[in-house]
Amino acid sequence: MALDTVPRGAAPEDKAARERRAIRELENRLAAAYSENRSADEINVAVRSAHDRFAESSVRDFVPILVERAVRKKFESPDGPETPVVLTKPNAAQKPAEKITAATAAELPPAEGPRGLTTDRRGLFALAGAAGVVAVGATAWAVSRPDSGPAPAAPAAGAPLATVTGVVGSEKLAFFEDQRVVEVFAAHGFDVRVKAAGSREISTSVDLHGQAFAFPSSLPAAERLKREVGVRTHFIPFYSPMAIATFTPIVELLDAAGVVKFDGPAPTLDFSAYIDLVQRGVRWDELADNTAYRVDKNILVSTTDARTSNSAAMYLAVASYVVNDDAVVRGATAEQHVLPTLQRLFLAQGYTEGSSSGPFEEYLTAGMGATPMTWIYEAQYVAAAVEARLRPEMVLLYPSPTVVSRHTVVPLTPEGEEIGALLHNDAGLQALAAEHGFRTGDAARFDEVVTEHDVRVSADLVDVVDVPAYETLEHLIDGVAGAYE
Structure with missing residues (x-):
């Protein structure tokens, strides 16, 4: 596969x-x-x-x-x-x-x-x-493809656009600000305006009054939001596996320590071996033959704040699976078993930011000294490659196992539902999402993007684990949050 x-x-x-x-x-x-x-x-x-x-x-x-x-x-x-x-x-x-x-x-x-x-x-x-309209169950789907007939008619010249507002995860802000995306929405009669927030904040504390849709970065956050607002419908227009942005010297050090494997086009981090290093409190300058990064700091992946950000919740999901003997956490006993390690993974980092854009921007600008390993969405790294912001020593490292973050639109109004459908079905928007690093139903377009920009991505997403159930994930996040007090 x-x-x-x-x-x-x-x-x-x-x-x-x-x-x-x-x-x-x-x-x-x-x-x-x-x-x-x-x-x-x-x-x-x-x-x-x-x-x-x-x-x-x-x-x-x-x-x-x-x-x-x-x-x-x-x-x-x-x-x-x-x-x-x-x-x-x-x-x-x-x-x-x-x-x-x-x-x-x-x-x-x-x-x-x-x-x-x-x-x-x-x-x-x-x-x-080209053949007309095909019914799929009780739902019919709008798909605009270059080889399947004309695109939907644009609004009449001079006709005002319908303004639609939404709240999105910060990693998708650049997509919505892309002028080509703006023009596709305009062709369908919409002026889409968004503001960014941490995905967990979207589902817990952001004021959504007057918003047409919310677009957090994971299904658990979306499910919580759906429960809060009483909505049944959702769309998953694109997704992204979680990964680690790092540097060639760091990968080489971890490889020598037996923590990294090279089984495909991109290296993988044995997450169980990494957790063992964290639990033993191993520091970078304690690694054998380390001349590249002799720093008296614990070996840790930098994340966002689990209390506000979905990307940190995805890190927590992977770590909890590994600490729970390679099993999805279920029940109070398992939660209490994994919490001490999860708390250490976050507390040892010190200050963490509320959304994923901050840590990745620091990775791009500050370099290896400040952030040797940063937990990110794969899409962020691919998008940076498209923008020519990566340096030769930068590397994308995949945790093994990993989790897939499913970016989920929760419509709050009929107009929001139309935007969700367009994001999911419009071939132009799907192709542009691939240029912003997201994987979509159009796998070939994503392949073209990473090939054109020479991005070494994981060719196999089989080593993927499930995120804990909504209630369990909330318990784990609350357990980590309580340790800060």
């Missing part, structure tokens, strides 16, 4: 190759989502079986979406019927596909859409392609 890359200068992929890439990326997402109770082989068989059902379909644009829906339905409702769907292009003898209207959709029950989107009867979006 590797994420392949296209060598620089290679010929553009045909549609079949793009579909194969999308299916491989789908397997990675499903492995992350169902690793607790489904084996990799079982996921692979389910995906291949569902994919085979569309072998005769002549319209291929939406096959990966339909395959994902079929597999998720199978895993979550094993006894549910599997109805084959064949997408065909209309010919002269065929009637055009019937467009689903709000009236006909109202007769249908709520359904779950791709990648965890749920929608009630207000949530209606058209899946537009």
